Amino acid sequence: MAVKYNTKLILEYDGTNYSGWQRLNHTGNKDSIQSVLEKNITDYLKEEIKVIGSGRTDAGVHALGQTANFYSKNQVEPITFMKDLNSRLPQDIRIHSAGAVSLDFHSRYLAKSKMYEYRIDTGEVPCVFTRKYTCHIPDELNIKAMEQAAAYLIGTHDFKSFTSDKNLKKSTVRTIESINIYRHISESKSNRITFGSNELRIDVTGDGFLYNMVRIIIGTLLEVGNGLREPKEIIKILEGKNRQLAGKTVSSHALLLHHVDY
Numbered sequence: 001m002a003v004k005y006n007t008k009l010i011l012e013y014d015g016t017n018y019s020g021w022q023r024l025n026h027t028g029n030k031d032s033i034q035s036v037l038e039k040n041i042t043d044y045l046k047e048e049i050k051v052i053g054s055g056r057t058d059a060g061v062h063a064l065g066q067t068a069n070f071y072s073k074n075q076v077e078p079i080t081f082m083k084d085l086n087s088r089l090p091q092d093i094r095i096h097s098a099g100a101v102s103l104d105f106h107s108r109y110l111a112k113s114k115m116y117e118y119r120i121d122t123g124e125v126p127c128v129f130t131r132k133y134t135c136h137i138p139d140e141l142n143i144k145a146m147e148q149a150a151a152y153l154i155g156t157h158d159f160k161s162f163t164s165d166k167n168l169k170k171s172t173v174r175t176i177e178s179i180n181i182y183r184h185i186s187e188s189k190s191n192r193i194t195f196g197s198n199e200l201r202i203d204v205t206g207d208g209f210l211y212n213m214v215r216i217i218i219g220t221l222l223e224v225g226n227g228l229r230e231p232k233e234i235i236k237i238l239e240g241k242n243r244q245l246a247g248k249t250v251s252s253h254a255l256l257l258h259h260v261d262y
Contacts, residue, residue, distance in 0.1 A: 003071040007081075008101045009051075011037075012064050014092035016132065016253065020059040021066070030059070033093060037068070040088045044081075045074050054107045054260040055114060058212065060252035062133065064117075065259035069107045076100070107260075113177060115205040115258040116214045118250070119184075120222075123198035134199060135254040141200065141225035143181055148231035149224040150179035152238070153217065160241040162217055163210035164249060172241075174213070176206040181221075203258070212249050220247030 121134040
């Protein structure tokens with residue numbers, strides 16, 4: 001019997017204990033988010049389910065608003081399904097919405113843009129409560145210089161210098177819509193320091209991203225902020241199409257997929 005139904009999911013996850021979104025073909029010590037979802041949905045619906053994600057997230061990367069969908073022979077009642085599946089899933093994966101969509105909907109092919117967010121703890125001492133989800137950089141960063149460098153990345157470019165993938169078979173041309181660098185302000189009714197009050201956040205929005213692309217972009221901007229590079233070096237990095245020209249790949253634990261637009 002052919003599939004009759006298509007279900008769209010919006011989910012969040014803490015990627016700390018996972019090998020990333022993508023199902024792995026080899027045996028590893030960690031599961032992927034995709035494989036955990038597929039196993040639990042398959043068990044629940046009593047049919048083989050393949051979950052399609054809007055895109056891959058690297059090992060250790062988190063998501064606030066990952067979009068996914070799956071086709072099934074059996075109809076899903078959204079509220080009951082979401083409640084029952086969340087009771088089956090580990091606590092670091094949660095589905096926040098589930099709903100029927102047309103069979104034409106495909107979470108990856110129809111995605112128009114994605115926003116990733118990188119969180120940096122700039123406090124002298126790393127915050128105990130956010131240390132697992134922020135990169136601690138107590139240095140005084142030149143935000144203006146970082147914004148100048150980021151401006152050169154906006155638009156459609158060949159981002160070959162900003163990927164760790166050595167076996168490139170597809171185009172490395174992508175479009176960056178915006179890069180925003182800002183201080184995250186935590187609301188507090190007292191004068192006490194609240195967790196997250198020293199965070200600097202960098203949001204990167206684009207139509208798609210290469211392997212490690214966001215993390216390399218962030219690493220390069222941070223080197224500009226630390227005075228190790230001039231903003232205009234971004235031009236040469238893009239033109240050089242060589243990974244060795246760009247900055248370091250920052251750690252994955254401070255990066256999250258914020259949302260996907262369709």
